[in-house]
Amino acid sequence: MSLNQCSLEKHFTYFSRRPNGILMTRFAEFECKPAKPSAIQRSADTSSATLLDRLPLELLHLICASLDFQSLSRLSRTSLQIKTIVELLPAYRDLMKYAPRTLSALGKTKLISLHSSGELHAALRSADCVSCAEFGTYLFLPTCERVCYGCLRRNQSFWMIAEATAKECFKIPQRQLKTISFTQYVPRHYQNARHGVFGQEQRLYAVKSVKRLAILIHGTNRKVTGLLPTRPPPHLANKPLREYYEFKWLLNAPMEPFQSDPLTIPPDGPIPRNEWFDTASIYFPHLASENLLESGLWCRGCDHLSRNLYLVGPGTLSKLVPRNIKEQEFFNGWKDRARTKDNFLKHIQTCVGVQMLITEPADTSRFR
Secondary structure, eight states: OOOOSOOOOOOOHOOOOOOOHHTTSSGGOOOOOOOOOOOOOGGGGOOOOOGGGGSSSHHHHHHTTTTTTTHHHHHSSSSSHHHHHHHHSSHHHHHHHHHHHHHHOOOOOOTTTTTOHHHHHHHHOOOOOOTTBBBBBBTTTTEEEEOHHHHHHGGGGGOEEHHHEEEHHHHHOOOHHHTTTOEEEEEGGBBBOOOTOOOOEEEEEHHHHHHHHHHHHHSSSSHHHSSSSSSSSTTTOOHHHHHHHHHHHHTTTSSSSSSSSGGGGGOOSOOOOOOTSSSSEEEOOOETTTEEEEEOOHHHHHHHHHGGGGGOOOOHHHHOOOOOOOOHHHHHHHHHHHHHHHHHHHHHHOOOHHHHHHHHHHEEEEEO
């Protein structure tokens, strides 16, 4: 049975999945209560906004959009009229409604004052990962950029590193490192913290921000990547050797978006363990329109295919997987890719894994 013989709109929910391993073990499990607007319900004309009261509404909206949420909250307490204006602001309204945990996460990590409400709203209304242009289901908190799960794992620009690593790897003095923003890691704020609920608080820095500073200090990207020799010194013990490859990986962090699908790019050397993988990103929906919220759809067929590659002929696999890329690694990344509903419906029409599901005896009756 081909996909053209069944109703995709009717059965697309069967072909989609919500991978707990991606969604529930990350910053989405942030232990905090979503932010709520004030419950005060008095007439706005009972309080004056003084000087702000004299400004045109359009100018007030521009001013509010340039403020971060902490400043907006403080501003809303100056008068009931300003409170009404703030709560009717599209950025405030949409983020409080659709992404309240993101605001709480920004507050807990000491990043709430870093991004304006307008920047956060633009990220909410965007859909594409800034690194690879696929659908991005996460917000990278330090830079307010939408990213996908694959780039959080494979693009080291979106990795977080400890303060000591930032200074040693990128050769940055303490006084200059203080000039860029950091994330305050507080273990008790993470239900699934990998370092223990009672671990030590510390500052974490985004590799992208650290490398940008390093380029300013050392002169060029080439000089930064050349801070380590091309090959490790001979006779290194295991620990220094691991550190060499970790530092080399971090120094080579790309500063521009990928020019092709990152799944088709062979890794440049061994990929080290991402120690702080779940500390600075949070699941972030996409507000496509006023009434359409996209949360991402993952393909059950791709997951099935990744688990059963031995059932697929080598000719089929060679058409799907580029040369110099390991088949299992490619499909492990492919199954973790989220899509909007429209792109998901297009994808499952040609997905080899979906075809496998449809033709399995146990599932054939589902599509009659």
